[in-house]
Amino acid sequence: MGDWKSEVKNIVYEGQIKVPYKWNVGETGSRFFIGLRDKQEIWGVQCPQCKKVYVPPLKTCGTCFVNTDQWVKVANTGTVESFTVVNYSHGMQPAKPPLVYGLIKLDGAGGSFVHLIGGIDPAKVAMGMKVKAVFADKREGTILDIKHFAPV
Amino acid sequence: MEKVGIVGVGQTTYERSKEAPVDELVFEAASKALKDAGGDMGHIDNIITVSNDFWDGRTISSMAIQDAAGSWGKDISTVEGDGTFGTFYGMMRILSGSFDTTLVVSHMKGSEGIMNLITNAMFDPIYQRSLGIDATSSAALQARLYMKMSGATEEDFARVSVKNHKNAKNNPLAQLAMDITVADVLKSKKIAEPLKLLDCSPISDGAAAVVLANEKGAKRFKNSPVWVKGVAHCSDAYSLGYRDLSRAPALAEASGRAFKMAGIKNPLKDLDVAEVYDAYSYMEPMWYEGMGLAKEGGGKDLIRSGATEMGGELPVNPSGGVLSAHPVLVAGMARLIEAVLQVRGEAEKRQVKGAKTALAHGINGPCGQAHCVFIVGS
Ligand SMILES: [Zn+2]
Numbered sequence: 001m002g003d004w005k006s007e008v009k010n011i012v013y014e015g016q017i018k019v020p021y022k023w024n025v026g027e028t029g030s031r032f033f034i035g036l037r038d039k040q041e042i043w044g045v046q047c048p049q050c051k052k053v054y055v056p057p058l059k060t061c062g063t064c065f066v067n068t069d070q071w072v073k074v075a076n077t078g079t080v081e082s083f084t085v086v087n088y089s090h091g092m093q094p095a096k097p098p099l100v101y102g103l104i105k106l107d108g109a110g111g112s113f114v115h116l117i118g119g120i121d122p123a124k125v126a127m128g129m130k131v132k133a134v135f136a137d138k139r140e141g142t143i144l145d146i147k148h149f150a151p152v
Numbered sequence: 153m154e155k156v157g158i159v160g161v162g163q164t165t166y167e168r169s170k171e172a173p174v175d176e177l178v179f180e181a182a183s184k185a186l187k188d189a190g191g192d193m194g195h196i197d198n199i200i201t202v203s204n205d206f207w208d209g210r211t212i213s214s215m216a217i218q219d220a221a222g223s224w225g226k227d228i229s230t231v232e233g234d235g236t237f238g239t240f241y242g243m244m245r246i247l248s249g250s251f252d253t254t255l256v257v258s259h260m261k262g263s264e265g266i267m268n269l270i271t272n273a274m275f276d277p278i279y280q281r282s283l284g285i286d287a288t289s290s291a292a293l294q295a296r297l298y299m300k301m302s303g304a305t306e307e308d309f310a311r312v313s314v315k316n317h318k319n320a321k322n323n324p325l326a327q328l329a330m331d332i333t334v335a336d337v338l339k340s341k342k343i344a345e346p347l348k349l350l351d352c353s354p355i356s357d358g359a360a361a362v363v364l365a366n367e368k369g370a371k372r373f374k375n376s377p378v379w380v381k382g383v384a385h386c387s388d389a390y391s392l393g394y395r396d397l398s399r400a401p402a403l404a405e406a407s408g409r410a411f412k413m414a415g416i417k418n419p420l421k422d423l424d425v426a427e428v429y430d431a432y433s434y435m436e437p438m439w440y441e442g443m444g445l446a447k448e449g450g451g452k453d454l455i456r457s458g459a460t461e462m463g464g465e466l467p468v469n470p471s472g473g474v475l476s477a478h479p480v481l482v483a484g485m486a487r488l489i490e491a492v493l494q495v496r497g498e499a500e501k502r503q504v505k506g507a508k509t510a511l512a513h514g515i516n517g518p519c520g521q522a523h524c525v526f527i528v529g530s
Pocket residue numbers: 047048049050051052061062063064065
């Protein structure tokens with residue numbers, strides 16, 4: 001009775017999920033992206049209670065559970081809090097490896113900002129390095145309006 | 153609180169690429185758990201399935217396994233998260249007073265999708281996803297922050313990989329059982345620095361199941377339960393930049409609450425064995441600190457001293473841990489099953505002698521955003 005299994009060769013069905021989405025960014029996020037796109041400025045929002053400045057903006061401070069609606073302009077410069085050099089390639093990446101990702105603490109911001117680090121030999125990237133936002137020539141109101149952060 | 157115990161456990165082997173579809177894996181794990189409990193599907197009051205839509209490529213990922221989980225005509229609910237979270241939910245359903253027994257099943261076929269693409273989608277589509285980060289690159293950012301905070305080195309992380317892959321040799325279900333050296337880990341392929349190939353858990357397929365029961369429900373089964381002495385869950389912020397990635401405050405909260413429930417004052421002394429979620433090697437010493445097994449920055453000393461090796465003061469991951477098999481979602485339930493086997497004295501070659509109290513740990517989200525901690529005991 002179990003014999004039939006040994007005679008069957010498994011079939012693999014190859015599929016793909018392709019689903020377009022249109023995500024509304026909302027007023028808070030849109031204002032942040034408009035700042036990047038039109039003025040090459042980075043804006044955050046400040047929590048009225050704990051005073052933390054969130055960049056990218058958060059509509060609600062998760063610590064205090066209150067709305068954050070005080071806009072604060074932060075610097076285009078910051079410090080590399082952490083980084084990694086990625087050596088593999090997959091379709092979701094915006095460029096070919098090696099890719100350098102950083103957690104960047106912008107001057108004036110409360111948390112850190114995940115983005116790409118560029119304009120430098122990946123082997124020379126270091127913790128604590130000062131970096132500056134390099135804006136894309138063509139800006140469309142997305143996070144990639146900042147091309148990457150490069151050494152100051 | 154009413155007592156809830158784990159009366160049956162079942163697992164498939166964990167492999168890189170299993171031909172059997174998910175329903176066959178779930179049926180295997182569920183049948184093993186029921187057999188282990190000494191009962192059958194008729195003894196089960198309700199069912200929890202643990203799965204993730206994107207990993208499975210199905211909008212309702214539990215749909216493919218309803219028959220295999222024995223849920224026809226039964227009350228069923230689903231959890232998208234680690235198997236420990238699903239087990240916690242299954243336990244709460246018993247504590248609600250509505251049910252006396254719960255079957256919890258979890259499954260993963262990591263080989264059928266592409267891990268980097270799927271974990272990229274756990275990041276916010278507007279602010280982070282288009283940058284191309286994923287589970288591994290975000291973990292690498294955390295590893296470096298943890299190194300800076302704690303003074304732990306890449307050699308320390310390599311020691312974790314050596315220990316756990318060696319332990320896996322005693323676990324017939326593990327995927328990557330091997331004798332390697334610190335030097336092997338250090339010279340393995342750079343993936344996302346400082347993480348190298350042997351610092352990273354593999355892509356895995358597999359399923360696991362547990363049968364839960366209260367004292368009344370346990371009487372239906374031939375096997376005796378291992379009791380849940382303490383359990384808690386806690387989640388940190390979602391966005392990486394808004395968390396202190398060098399520490400695990402959510403784990404400190406979850407383990408603290410679980411220890412309090414279980415009456416554990418000094419976890420390093422009071423626990424006999426721990427199974428923790430080491431998706432990447434650096435996580436193990438980091439979780440030691442989060443759980444209070446070591447003081448802040450002291451995880452490296454615990455690894456260096458050998459205290460968490462087999463025969464040490466508190467063996468951690470005698471099964472080989474997640475580094476030796478990483479069926480996402482299943483992996484935390486596998487830790488819990490290992491903890492149960494240890495307390496029963498049925499962990500065979502990986503048995504910690506006289507183990508009476510064991511910890512099992514599951515995580516969910518990037519860089520251990522959420523943690524669930526179980527303490528089980530005889
Ligand atoms: Zn606040």
